[in-house]
Amino acid sequence: MTGTVWDRGEPRLAGPDTALRAELRTAAQHASGNVPVAVATDTAGQVLEGMRGRAFDSAAVVAVLDGDRLRGLVTLERLLAAPAATPLGEIMDDAPPVVAPSTAQERAAWLAVQHAEPTLAVVDDAGRFAGLVAAPTLLGVLLEEHDEDMARLGGFLGTAATARSSTTEPVLRRLSHRLPWLLLGLAGALLAAVIVGSFEEQLGQEVLIAYFVPGVVYMADAVGTQTEALVIRGLSLGIGVRRIAVREVVTGVLLGAFLGGLALPLVWALWGRADVAVAVALALLAASSIASLIALALPWLFHRFGKDPAFGSGPLATVIQDVLTVAIYLLVATAVVL
Structure with a gap:
């Protein structure tokens, strides 16, 4: 050479x-x-x-x-x-x-x-x-x-190619990604019905309590969905859950306090029942606070185990939040009103 x-x-x-x-x-x-x-x-x-x-x-x-x-x-x-x-x-x-x-x-x-x-x-x-x-x-x-x-x-995790693939994937693959979580949601809905049924006697004594179940559940879901969206967006940008956890929990508690404080005089004025109004206000405070915690924890767990939070954390969070919200509200209402 x-x-x-x-x-x-x-x-x-x-x-x-x-x-x-x-x-x-x-x-x-x-x-x-x-x-x-x-x-x-x-x-x-x-x-x-x-x-x-x-x-x-x-x-x-x-x-x-x-x-x-x-x-x-x-x-x-x-x-x-x-x-x-x-x-x-x-x-x-x-x-x-x-x-x-x-x-x-x-x-x-x-x-x-x-x-x-x-x-x-x-x-x-x-x-x-x-x-x-x-x-x-x-x-x-x-x-x-x-x-x-x-x-x-x-605002999503992984790569653009992965997101593009999940957007254009065949119908059967779409079903395989989504249906298991929706079936879990159906199971949660049945569990919520069982919880409501267990309070049949209390609801029979005061049917007015039942009027506010959908509203309290919706507001807790809305608070949790906002937190969940922020967490998933933050994860996609490399922002860890620990960096936002304290502020988001405090925000959830403050939102619950604000919504409860707003609902209390409105329910009292419209239905003339101070005890029901207090029950709704306390349930909103507790449910919103817990919803924020759930919305923080689930995307983090999915991300920790290498799963896309976009598929599973939403439905799973909704199931858990709904069941807990129904239970919290009916327990509070029973304690305050009856």
């Missing part, structure tokens, strides 16, 4: 940097050491001859090294255009853009685009050459990041 071009396997990182190769979504994950490598004194002809018959992950750029340190990069276009006797030191870019192994993949890809480079060199903190990120890989990173950005703008 006339030149000093050779194959390199995995990027050679020493010490703590070795672990960086395993990190996802970093430059180290995409860097390949199986690329043409030479020294500054090698000529263009020697390098081209040495590259013949060899398989590289990417041959668009030759890395010029001094030992294991990067000195510059030579594009294949420059290599082919140069006379055969030209040393690489004369045609290399001695200040190419480089990134650390821990650099985020999106930042690395955009750096290559901004410098109009077909590849990107990865160099560790000690200046050692760790490999090159090839142009197809950079393009794939940009497409992936664009897909995720579009997903975040749309």
Whole structure:
């Protein structure tokens, strides 16, 4: 072999940097050491001859090294255009853009685009050459990041491709995604009916109590749905539930207090029953507060287990909220009115 071009396997990182190769979504994950490598004194002809018959992950750029340190990069276009006797030191870019192994993949890809480079060199903190990120890989990173950005703008989890697939999927697959949760909702509705039936005697004594069951259930659902929408949107933007949990719980309690405070004089004035009005107000406060907690917990659990909250957390939250709201209201009404 006339030149000093050779194959390199995995990027050679020493010490703590070795672990960086395993990190996802970093430059180290995409860097390949199986690329043409030479020294500054090698000529263009020697390098081209040495590259013949060899398989590289990417041959668009030759890395010029001094030992294991990067000195510059030579594009294949420059290599082919140069006379055969030209040393690489004369045609290399001695200040190419480089990134650390821990650099985020999106930042690395955009750096290559901004410098109009077909590849990107990865160099560790000690200046050692760790490999090159090839142009197809950079393009794939940009497409992936664009897909995720579009997903975040749309307010859903995962990727735009996943969301698009769930939007255009066949009818049977739609049913398989939705029907189990709706069947669970049906079971919850039957359970709510059983709970109402268990208060038959109390409702027989004061039928006015039954008038407010739908209203209290609806208001609790509405409060929970607002919280759930905020949580799912936050998760899609990378905002953890812990960051909003306290404020959202406090908001749910305040909403319940406001709605209860508003309902109390209205029910009292329209039906002339202070005890029923107090029962409705207390039920709204308790149900709205609990609805916020449920709406926080369920999307978080779905997200924690790698499931899309858009399919299951809504129906499941509705079931739990409705059953609890009915039970809370009838218990409060029984205690206050009867």
